[in-house]
Amino acid sequence: MSSSQKPFRLAVIGSGPAGVYAAETLLRTPQVKNGELEVSIDLFDRFPAPFGLIRYGVAPDHPRIKGIITALHRILGRGDIRFLGDVEFGTDLTAEDLRTHYDAVIFATGALKDADLDIPGIDLEGSHGAADFVAWYDGNPDYPRTWRLDAESVAVIGNGNVALDVARVLSKSADELLRTEIPENVYEGLQAAATTDVHIFGRRGPAQTKFSPLEARELAHPKGLQVVMDPRDVEQITDAEWEAIKADKRTDQVTRTFVGWLEEQQRREAAGEEPTDKDGNPAQRRLHMHFWHRPVEVLGEDGKVTGMRFERTRLDAEGRVQGTGEFLDYEIGAVYRAVGYHGSELPGIPYDAARGVIHNDAGRVTEADGTVLPGVYANGWIKRGPVGLIGATKSDAIETITSLIEDIDAGVLAAAPERDDDAILRLLEDRGVQYTTWEGWTALDEHEKSLGAAAVDADGEPRARVKVVERDEMVRVSQSGMPQTSNA
Structure with a gap:
């Protein structure tokens, strides 16, 4: 030039x-x-x-x-x-x-946007795209301020990072999340939630998840949460697959995390012990891990979600997912599809x-x-x-x-x-x-931090930030810190 x-x-x-x-x-x-x-x-x-x-x-x-x-x-x-x-x-x-x-x-x-999941019943009331839920709990100004959380049993479809995020937020108590930057409306919504059981469903097995070892372990962190495993999901892993698992450090660590949860679950059941979280506190909520499950249909009555039907799967000789012909129904009150973005x-x-x-x-x-x-x-x-x-x-x-x-x-x-x-x-x-400008963002940034300093979490400690949700309020605060411009 x-x-x-x-x-x-x-x-x-x-x-x-x-x-x-x-x-x-x-x-x-x-x-x-x-x-x-x-x-x-x-x-x-x-x-x-x-x-x-x-x-x-x-x-x-x-x-x-x-x-x-x-x-x-x-x-x-x-x-x-x-x-x-x-x-x-x-x-x-x-x-x-x-x-x-x-x-x-x-x-x-x-x-x-959420990628589509083209199965019957996916448009029933109570069936949601995970991206919409994420936008709500992250305070996206273009989304409603309330979210219906009246289902006791919830399904999360997918084995990716978004599925983990959604399951973790649904599984944690609102007080645990209060130490984060969640807006007040999100805290109030989660505090009133009726959810006691969160089910994560994946089409493949434990070794095919994309989780990092840390992300897998974090699933069991919430206080009062019991992780529930199905023994068949681990028993289905063949000797040849175990050899491949051991050859990859990340896969080995993730899979052994799931195996460890199952072994602890079986030990407690054999001893007749009451369910607890990882620290021994009485279990108040449950996170159910389901592998080898392909979604077939969202079931409903009167236009609302009442359950989900899955077909159990396995890997063929080429490592591709195939159905086994065995179908399972679960009573579910809400569904979150986390099968990708678009x-x-x-x-x-x-x-x-x-x-x-x-x-x-x-x-x-x-x-x-x-x-x-x-x-x-x-x-x-x-x-x-x-x-x-x-x-x-x-x-x-x-x-x-x-x-x-x-x-x-x-x-x-x-x-x-x-x-x-x-x-x-x-x-x-x-x-x-x-x-708005960068100067406006720094003003909003300081404002959100000041809101956090004036609030406290469940332990009485000041919060790092409280996110502003309303677009007009974001603009108002931002423009208060912006230099004036002239249109002359």
């Missing part, structure tokens, strides 16, 4: 890890670090606060994962990436607006509805026929689907930014007609969009 066209203007849509790491990866390229390429980056988000899935998709009792916010906060706090929150792409800002104000755009909007379509952006991703080639957005859309890129789950952890998102960013740099060097990107940094702010203000 010629010097008259500098700085290179980039818009990133989405301020979760995929968006932040894409921006950070560009800033770390040799071309930018050695001064060959000057860049100006605006990071947009539909929420008033940054961090996307880390703020609104991770269970509040997972501080280790929430700690990723610290790294993202450090990046955005440097000041070389401008954050503009409470701006909805497709409504407040269009694809044409982006073409006018930016040389390129990266979509990093993630995947927040990306949402973005206005004017080529979309693969089957996979829930933006059509792309190495991060370059394409039409369905492979034709590249110059200057339009994707990163993260909306690029490759909802699989992988933070490390994969960083690798994605390297691939996407490599494509972007190649296109800059090749001169295939048209320069934006409007190159004034503040022009986009004037556009938003003209449209009445009350956008």
Whole structure:
């Protein structure tokens, strides 16, 4: 690019890890670090606060994962990436607006919808997508403030991280979660919950779960919770499978965690002892682990969930799941499907509805026929689907930014007609969009921490944070800490 066209203007849509790491990866390229390429980056988000899935998709009792916010906060706090929150792409800002104000755009909007589970009865009252429940307990401002928790026995379908998060939140007492950042409405909802039994169902066996050893052990941590295992789920593991299990450290540790729970359960039953949690406290709730169960139908009466039907499964010679022809019914009052996420379509952006991703080639957005859309890129789950952890998102960013740099060097990107940094702010203000900024986030951050300091958990200790849920309140607090702008 010629010097008259500098700085290179980039818009990133989405301020979760995929968006932040894409921006950070560009800033770390040799071309930018050695001064060959000057860049100006605006990071947009539909929420008033940054961090996307880390703020609104991770269970509040997972501080280790929430700690990723610290790294993202450090990046955005440097000041070389401008954050503009409470701006909805497709409504407040269009694809044409982006073409006018930016040389390129990266979509990093993630995947927040639940993947479908196409079985009879899945739409009955009391059947939920796990992502909706996660959004409720994480204080997503776009979701209702209440959640019906009147079922004593609940099914969670899936053996992934989201299934574990949902099961753990349903299994814990509200007081245990009070030490986290959960909003007051979530604490009140969980405190009034009638849930006593949570059932986790997976299609495969204990050795095929994707849990980490720590995540598996955490399932038994809640006070007053008894883990219940079915002996058949372990007995079904063949000698050959045990050899394979022992050869993989993670799989071995996870599987032996389940085996240990079963052995302790059988010891207590043989001794005639009352059920307890892992610390010997009387069991008040139960977490039932079910493996080798394929969901067949959600059962119901009068339009409401009353149970679920499963077929027991096994692995064939090729390691694929097959049914055994044995069907089991369970009395269940609510169902949460946690069988994966699905990306949402973005206005004017080529979309693969089957996979829930933006059509792309190495991060370059394409039409369905492979034709590249110059200057339009994707990163993260909306690029490759909802699989992988933070490390994969960083690798994605390297691939996407490599494509972007190649296109800059090749001169295939048209320069934006409007190159004034503040022009986009004037556009938003003209449209009445009350956008938030990084300064606004720091004000909201301090406000939430002050709410936590003024509250106490079940042990009488101050809480680290109490999350604000109402969008208008988030914007109000954010704007109280933002410098005033002029539309002159």
